[in-house]
Amino acid sequence: MLTFDVLVIGSGGAGMRAALEAVRQQGLSVGLMTKMFPTRSATGCAQGGINGSLKNADPNDSIEKHIFDTVKGSDYLGDQDAIEYFIASLPDAIRELDYLGVPFSRDSEGRIAQRNFGGASSPRTCFSADVTGHVILHALYEQCLKHGVTVLAEWYLLQIVTDKGKLCGVVAYDMKGGRIVPVAAKAIVVATGGAGRMYWLRTTNPFTSTGDGIAACLEAGIPVKDPEFVQFHPTGLAGTGILMSEASRGEGGYLLNNQGERFMSRYAPEKMELATRDLVSQAIETEIKEGRGFGEGLQAYVELDLRHLGQEKIMERLPQIRELAITFEQVDPIHQPIPIRPSCHYSMGGIDVIDYRTCATAVEGVFAAGEAACISIHGANRLGGNSLADIVAFGKFAGQGAANCAARRQAVNTEAALQAATAWEARFETVTNRSTGVTVNSVRDRLAEIMWNNVGVFRTAAEMEAALTVVDSLLQEYQTVMVPDKNKLYNTAFVNYIELGSMLTVAKTVVLGALNRKESRGSHCRADFPNRDDANFLKHTLVSKEGQAYNIAYRPVVITNYPPAERKY
Incomplete structure (x- = not known):
């Protein structure tokens, strides 16, 4: 059994920033578990830039203006206390990236250049040409190696193990080693990204964006918050969905019919x-x-x-x-x-974070950051440039929170993780020994079709009820999926099977949240309820799971300085 004080799951910008912060604290052992090589994550697809009020392009910009733009952009569903905390941290976060070696583009005076982005009242998006996420990843990876983070590449999260509401560790599939491994940890940071591949037909997301961490947290008793808010980026390539960065419009591009x-x-x-x-x-x-x-x-x-x-x-x-x-x-x-x-791009919803200062969840020892998390800063619609900002800010806060938690906690219940790993060994044998059943591709393609056609840019009750019926049917079929490879070494068929289960679980939360939100707000646009309804739906959706039952509850939005108003652009 492997043991870490802090285990970070996911090697995008949020995960690596969390690992870097944790390993700097109190001499703790820190692991970074990732499905791929660390610099190949979805953060590399974030081309356009990172927001922060540096005032380099507009001396009249301010923290307050950035806060208001973010609140307004969220269609007033963002928690304003969390947004204020987030935005205030960004100038220092960007300067830190500069010190770490991120090669930002510069203006004529040598300052970090800033460009216009959608929904912003000033040009405040810092950038490195149109490869900003890529260069941030490389800078963070170099720092993680320098500071001694243990990297577990090609490891797949199978389960988050808890005992009496407290974290014990995780179970993972080591693809390269061909083994199922229990990993004990006093604290974990779940930074596994979004679930855009459930919109298989049109998404900017890489093949690895399958909602693994979101689904694992849901199974571990942590609710998913606001899952119905899925962002469709306006400019995906027509044939493939590949992202054409908002930078193209920030630099002055036109949209023509x-x-x-x-x-x-x-x-x-x-x-x-x-x-x-x-x-x-x-x-x-x-x-x-x-x-x-x-x-x-x-x-x-x-x-x-x-x-x-x-x-x-x-x-x-x-x-x-x-x-x-x-x-x-x-x-x-x-x-x-x-x-x-438009192409499916980003999940505003995600793992319910209950303390934005530490990124803690309802389970002691489990923290979440990045696109996998819902800290309620993006609300119903994320502004371009606020995602890279999110991952470096809350990656740091999550790393601090997890490190402090690990330093406080005593030894965890390792027996629970061992038992969970034994159960996964049995499950592997079951699915790989089936001689009949449905294929992963069959279920996955039908999921993608129904999500794009019925739970896309525009939605209606009839379409979503049909989608819920299909998703429920696919969840039943998933129990009969066969994996045509019995070898544990580099078993990509088993990985695809696990990822499909995650996508189905997350898809059900998306459909349930959308069906029950009878209004249009931000990215959730209902043709049958075309108006925003603050009286009934100025609140966060919380989807939880008990056994096979999914339950919905709600939580009020935190309003501080900006009462809801009509959005005009």
Whole structure:
């Protein structure tokens, strides 16, 4: 049995920032468990930048303006005390990244450059060309190695083990070693990212974004908060869903319909293409639905036009955008518009964090950060640039919280983790010895189809009730899935089976939350309830699980200085 004081699960920006903070505290043993090589996580897909009020591009910007933009962007569902704590920490967090070696782009005076992003009242998004997440990952990984974090690469979380409401450890599958392993830990940080792959047909997320940590926490008795709020990024490539960063619009790109119109003038006449992501995605889908898009069906699209920016600016500020467009759409944005359509991008909901200062959850010893967590700072819609900000700020807070918890706790119940590992050994034998049953691909593809078609940018009760029926049926079918590989060494079929179970579990929380929220707010847009309803739904959804039963409860939103008002952009 492996033993750590602090075990961080997930090697994106939040996970590595948590591990780095924990290993700096009190000489604790810190492990970093990751499904992949640490620098290959979804954080690398975050191209555009990280928000912070440095005032480099606008001396009139302020912490208060950033707070208000975030509250307004959240459609007033964000907890304002948590948002205030978050935003106030960001200037120092960005300076720390600078000191750690992140190569930020610079302005003419050598200061960190800042660009416009959607929903922002000032240009406050710091960036490194259009590869910001990638360079942050590499800087954090170097620091984790320097400070002695133990990296467990190609390890898959199977279960979070608890005893009497307290953490004992986890059970994991060591793919490279071909074994199921109990790991004892006094504290863990769950930083496993989102679950965008349940929208398999159109998502910006990598194949590893399957909601493993969210599902494991739900099974361990920790609720999922606000799962219905799924962000669809306006500009995914039409054919693949691959992200075309918001930086492309921040630098001045236009969105055009088949009549050559900059159609955002109909939906957000002041902010135009730099309105919030929920509004821009809904506008694009409306243009397509009303016949002003190009193409038909799932392949329908509008155009992202960068040609007027000129070759020099595109090559300097948006080199990866150009490379991706050429590689996957055979379109050079210097000369041609890019075909785009909204694509599933981000989970505003996630593991219910009950203390934003430490990222603690309801189970002693379990902390959560990054996209896997719901600290309630993004509410119903996340602003672009606030995600990289989220992971470095709350990654640090989670690392501190977990380290302090581990220093306080005595020895954990290792027997519970051993027993759980034995149960997983039996489950492995069961699923790999089935000679008949359904395949992972069959269930996964039907899940993706129903989620995109029925729980997408626009939703209705009838569509979501049909989706709930399908998801329930797929959960039943999952019990008969066969894994056609009995070898424990690099058994990717077993990994796919585990990931499918996680996606199904998270998908059910999304559908339940959306079906019961009878209003439109942020990314949750219901055609049958088109208006926001503060009287009845200015509250957080909490989905919990007991056995096979899913239960819904609610919690009030924390309002401090900004009472709900109409959003206009």
